[in-house]
Amino acid sequence: MDKNIVLIGMPGSGKSTIGELLSKLLGLKLYDVDQFIEKTESRSISELFITGEEYFRAIETKAIGIISSYNKVIISTGGGTIKSPHNMEMLRDHGLIIFISRPLNDIIADIDTESRPLLKNGKEKIYELYQERYPLYKKYCDYEIINDKDINLVCDQISNLILK
Template identity: 35%
Template sequence: MVTQTDAGNLVLIGMPGSGKSTVGVLLAKRLGLGFVDTDLLIQEETGRTLQAIVDQDGYEALRRIEEQVLLKLGVRHKVISTGGSAVYSARAMEHLKTNGTVVFLDIPLDVVIERIGDHSMRGISRRPDQSLEVLFEERFELYSRYADLTVKGAGLNQDQVCEAVVNSLFSDQR
């Protein structure tokens, strides 16, 4: 088991609304690491919101841009909050795993729906005909495949999820 202290980075994956950005900031503070939000890196690089990319160029364009941004990422000792669709790129995920521990923040579909509200405005990378339910099932398999650790977030607030991640990381070192 590779831990955050060995590899340097802690990489958060999960559905939109799972808490990757919020919990990521809490984890960075708790562990004394920097924080990187790859959705913000995409927006900085393109000068557009994720939703504008999807609206103007399609979901596949967002996935390509995301892959390029992730492959260029060469940071150490950071908590990295990835976009929900990062797992569609095997190359990007393998790159992230070489310098980090990947943590899947797992929340049920009803919590995703409750937290993200109108998903049409969230810049979510999905096929136009794809329901949120189908997207959830498709991504769940990918998140599970790439995760070194899975932390269940149902019924937990952000501080509790942060604590659960820390406990999972360091329980393997005893």
């Protein structure tokens, strides 16, 4: 496969964990967009959100422009990346987009709201984000993988898609 593997999905869907496992399994470098931003900006995502979501999204788009130009890497995106058609165009140009879909009840049971700026007011916000974003995840993905079982099986499913 000559393309990047791009993971999209809700916060708490498992993108970062799946990205790490796929990186080891396939021997490809992983770029977690949020970690890349924190490293290049020398500030946490929460700190960047203090200035505003619009400010953060501009930084995110710049980071995606850099990362999406790489070849044969795994890219784990932030949950809101899909809000920008430009982000998705850049990612699609060199990537296969996989929507990691996880049942909301599983996300709510596991998610740490303290480290997620858009969820700082509580887990209820996840329902609102889901309503807003789910159609966009479906619109932009090449494949949807349901993350409702053992995470290693999810990685195997993705590997099988890529290695066909």
